Amino acid sequence: MVYAVDKPSQVPLVVLSGGGGGARLAAALSKCTAQRPVIVVTNIGDDFEHLGLLICPDTDSVLYATSGKLDRDRGWGREGESWQVLDAIQGMAGPSWFQLGDKDLALHLLRAEQLRKGCDLAGVTQVLSERLDVPEGMTVIPATEQSVRTRVVTEEGELAFQEYFVGRRCEPALRDVVYEGIGDASPSPSLLAALDACVDRPIDVVLGPSNPFLSLGPILGIPGMLSELRGRARRVVAVSPIIGGRALKGPAAKIMTELGLPASAPGWTQWLAKRYPGFVDTWVWDDADRGLVATLPDSYDVRVTATVMSEPGIGEGLADWLLEVCSVAP
Amino acid sequence: MVYAVDKPSQVPLVVLSGGGGGARLAAALSKCTAQRPVIVVTNIGDDFEHLGLLICPDTDSVLYATSGKLDRDRGWGREGESWQVLDAIQGMAGPSWFQLGDKDLALHLLRAEQLRKGCDLAGVTQVLSERLDVPEGMTVIPATEQSVRTRVVTEEGELAFQEYFVGRRCEPALRDVVYEGIGDASPSPSLLAALDACVDRPIDVVLGPSNPFLSLGPILGIPGMLSELRGRARRVVAVSPIIGGRALKGPAAKIMTELGLPASAPGWTQWLAKRYPGFVDTWVWDDADRGLVATLPDSYDVRVTATVMSEPGIGEGLADWLLEVCSVAP
16 A cells, blocks of 8 residues: 555645544544645554454544544444444353444454455555545554554553453553564554655654553554654654643553653653653643643743644644644744 | 253154254244253354354354244344444445344354354354353254355356355256265264263154255265264154245245256155155155145155244144154154
């Protein structure tokens, strides 16, 4: 699969996404593909096998969100979802710990069918994008073809991601995160081909407001990923998932605290800057944290805007604002 | 899995079943397991892979019917079925030619899970029987562990069974039926173990009112099956699927005509007697065909009773009547 660049004058936007925040941002940007083609690189660390089917929660969230099919209230899964199969599995004492919706299951069955046909993960995702009517100009690519599985080391021992996230609802205090298999992984060839197609023009990279440990870590930790992105990027922008000291959803703030980091926009900024030195150019915080900008050295290019995308119109506003920020080189 | 004989004084009943008629008879007999333990041997010729899942239509019909979960109006699938996943698959341009219900799909997912765990087909069927609450004393065993796939040779060429049955609604005229793989198949070891457990007592065998070409053929054609059954049987009873020159459901009469056989109870009797010489002791026809009994030589032990099990109470009556017939040696 090669990323088609229709309008050579446009600088493509590459969005790194995991979880609900990234998916919402991708959805907002999917309205802007006439202005800027968008490549969404999705987190694969949450992927797992269930009932013999490969489930890719973060990739699927982006597919559902960008095709207008995400359940916006729940923030995951498909809208108008039903649970007939899960009920029947439960009725037969089968494994029902994972909330598998009927529409969602249909997608997993089609993914499995494409994989059996020999399609790679990027190819399958392309097929599913087409079947779901993801807008043209929006390309969704899982970060790698290799298996990377997030495992969390907690005070109660090591757990697989879904065990921790769904089974234990993120309750056990976290001590470390391990990305199993990441040493042998490499950036998706389809992603590199898409980036190569932009070789004459640099790209802009946006890190979605996603959990830095559970969502962005498995992407940025893939050997070569940082340099491939940074080497081609005009600007790298990171949107904070921490607003007013809390994560809108998910355990980002809880985990930062458990790891001894200040759960705040500045805390997030400084941790990311230290973890990935020289990677991010521009830091985006929510309006709520405007008062904290002065607490950071001037060397940080911090911008402030409305980022709470669960509120109406905010996602679209943030998308336009990001395009504006990215319209000039840093 | 070893067939447990609780009451050694009882002569077990072995029912050969495929399609709706066999399933209805098995369901009626499932009410009588206190009097006679029942082993249902199911047709595997219709089994096929769909969306990566092994689907066993005839085995499942028996599981649903004996556990009181069959949709009696449709005659197949589960009652109270819904079609959410199929709708979603269709909405994503996926393969939707096979009417895959949500509850049914749940069973296929559990079957696949058990197969991945290394369970054989008889073992999986035992697990599913328990999960569905098939009555105690009723053991459902697919005829073989090997792959036997019914293919039909039609005037339009050779077709896989589901292609012919679902895809083409049995329209193309049939010239021959082939049971792919049957030469390498052998009777299910679980079936033989169940029969061995009855070694001191003979069994009675009932051929359900099932299509002789598409349902009973793939069972009786398994090398060794006829002799294993006949060698242990006190009495072999065959219930006619042809009533008043027609099949209640399905293409049995149409196929007989296409193969140049008279589509009638006597035609069915004489074909079966010629095809499996010395196998059947007793022929059961519906009341509607009473007038035709005299057309056969006296050497045929033909009995007549009510067999239209879609009518209320008839199945139970037929079950009691069969137990009565089988209560004395021929």
